[in-house]
Amino acid sequence: MKKTLICALVVALGAAALAIKLLVFPSVKDAYFASDNRSMRELPADLIVVRPTHYPFLKRNGIFYGDAPDDGRNDWRVMGRNVPFRSVIAAAYDCSPSRVFLPPDAPAGNFDFLDTFPTNQEKQLQKFIRGKFGYAAQTEAQDADVLLLKVTDPALPELKISSAGERPHVRWDNVKLSCKHLRLRFMINYLERFSPVPIVDETGLTNFYDYSFAWDPETIRQLRDPATVAATEAGIVKGLGLELEPETASVKMVVVKKVN
DSSP states (O other): OHHHHHHHHHHHHHHHHHHHHHHHSOOOOGGGGGOOTTGGGGSOSSOEEEEEOSOTTOSSOEEEEEOOOSSSSOSOEEEEEEEEHHHHHHHHTTSOGGGEEOOTTSOOSEEEEEEOOSSOHHHHHHHHHHHHHOEEEEEEEEEEEEEEEEESOTTOTTOEEOOTTOOOEEEEOSSEEEEEEEOHHHHHHHHHTTOSSOEEEOSOOOSOEEEEEEOSHHHHHHHHSTTTHHHHHHHHHHTTTEEEEEEEEEEEEEEEEEOO
16 A cells, blocks of 8 residues: 555656646747747747757758847847757857867767747756756866967058947848947957857957958858868958967866766
8 A cells, every 4th residue: 555655656746747847848849940030039938958959951050049029038049950069058158169178978969959048048058958968067268279360450441440329230231241339359259159269359459340241141151161261260350451360378168077
């Protein structure tokens, strides 16, 4: 009799745990991963998943950030399709993949992931990765191969100091990315998403600028091809009177470790 009661209790607790799991983490449909930056706002809130990719055949993969519903709770959502574990970690710890140092036993293969939590999105994704895969990370200074961004033309012909009081703005017109009232850090962060190594700013430029750089489909394709990334990025910054120089330097890296 006692054994029967214990078994019944275990079954009841298991059912309750499943109900809680379904309540906290609603089921994630494959159709959600067909969303783009705009339609991501239509996805339900409180979704989080990291799974082996269902889309190894897709050419348009990567990480996508989208707006959240205008409900005062959130300002972005993040989704990844067919990306390596390094990119999942980069999204969770708000860095570029080139700044992620993985251990030899890190999960292989590619993944899909989605995070539509209303607050603390990165913390929620970190917690999920720790619970599902047993990995966590912390920032540490390490010597690494880098690209130093330097000034080659002091006239900076394509960098215009923006007027005080302007609002930051970014616009893509299928030919170039136009940036208004932004520091160079925006461009550096953008390019570092594709770069195999971190990019370190040694220009000393701290003003807000108006500038633009090539961002047509061919440029994007070249940046997604490991064989052409360095030459493409060098061409982009050259038009602004800058250059990228290979070097070794101490930089902040997100070091991933097994925790359980």
